[in-house]
Structure formats: structure tokens, C-alpha cells
Amino acid sequence: MLKIDNLHAYYGKSHVLHGVGFHVGAGEIVALLGRNGSGRSTTAKAIMGLVDAEGEIQWKGQSILGRKAFEIAHLGIGYVPENREIFPKLTVHQNLLLGQKGKGQGSRWTFEDMYQMFPRLKERQHTEAGVLSGGEQQMLTLCRTLMGDPDLIIIDEPTEGLAPKIVELVGQYLQTLKQKGVSVLLIEQKLTIAMHISDRALVMGHGSIVFEGTPDSLRADNYTRKEWLEV
Secondary structure (H helix, E strand, C coil): CEEEEEEEEEECCEEEEEEEEEEECCCCEEEEECCCCCCHHHHHHHHCCCCEEEEEEEECCEECCCCCHHHHHHCCEEEECCCCCCCCCCEHHHHHHHHCCCCCCCCCCCHHHHHHHCHHHHHCCCCEHHHCCHHHHHHHHHHHHHCCCCCEEEEECCCCCCCHHHHHHHHHHHHHHHHCCCEEEEEECCHHHHHHHCCEEEEEECCEEEEEECHHHHHHCHHHHHHHCCC
């Protein structure tokens, strides 16, 4: 579904990505791992048209490099940024409503699906999002993106700052996405959740892909883990 080849990205004159290439298949969970500063978040932003980039990014066979972020979103790619970016003065329900594209007809996801997945959001559906806990805001951001019915969801550090029980819940949530046919590009620094639920693992270092394989093969590659990952 998503194919990236020889991708370079820049912040001004700073060259951040150096020839990145990988793919994400239909209904696949791919983990993009690495230390802070390795280029993982920049890769996500390049896919979404949020940084200057060159190379090739194909979505379902068509090039999306150079398109605006909203155009890319309407093509079926959802993006959950690391900083969550909820609308703090709107209620939980209003935030979810803003995630819908069109009238939401024919979507795989409904409000009740979201509230069933995370009952805490249902309890707080009329509460302003700005007063939610960090874990609740993460749930809300994930669900708001899903309301747009994406075929691929890019999630940047979904477990950052969350309690262990919520981390486990997020892992279950991502597996539910796969069961419904949604592909996932999971950007993570922690190995635990990524190694447990991913079909394939990519490791980034200094703006390039330094490892690609199954989670089992990554476990067996002690050098790669010590060199490029925090373990």
C-alpha cells in the first residue's frame, strides 16, 4: 500500500533523511524503531507532506510526494503525531466529530466503536479535552484519527508517558485495527509493544534504515540492538 524509495528530507539546510526505503503492506503492522534523533518522526512527517523531501513516496500506486497534508489524509492515510494535538476547548465527542470525513457514511468506525474500545472516553464524552489525563488524550487522538476511516494509520510514540496498563490497552487497540484491515506504521522507541504486535521491524540510525526483518530476527541480532536501540 505504501512504498518509499530513496527518500531524503530536510529542515532548512539540515539533511535529516538519507535514502530511506521501505514498504507497508495491506493489513500489516510495521514497527519503525530507533533512538531519539534517528529520523523516525521526520519519516512520518515526510510521508504526510509536512517537511521538505525528495525521492519517491507511493500510496496505492500513485505518487504523493509534494502533495498537501490534507490531500494525503483524504487519500486514506491517518496520522497521530507524538504531541497529540487535541482541541483542548472542545469536548471529547466534538473532537471525534471533527475526525470524520464527509458524513461518516460507510466508515468502518462509529462513535460507539470508539467508546466500546475505550470506555473511559464514553464516560468523559462531554468533558473538555484539555482537562483529560495524558493517557486519555492519547486514546482520544487515536480515536479521532480512526473516525476518518484511514486505510493506513501512522502512529508516533503512542505509549510515551503512559501507565503500563494503558500501554497494554494501546497494543490491543492496534491489533484490532489490523483485524479490521487497517495497516499500521508504528513509530516507537520502546521495544516491548512493538516486538509483540508487529509483523516486521525496521530500525533507523542517523537518518537511514539499518535493519529490516521480523521481530524474531531482530531479537537474534544483538549487535543491531545494542548499536541502534535503547535496550
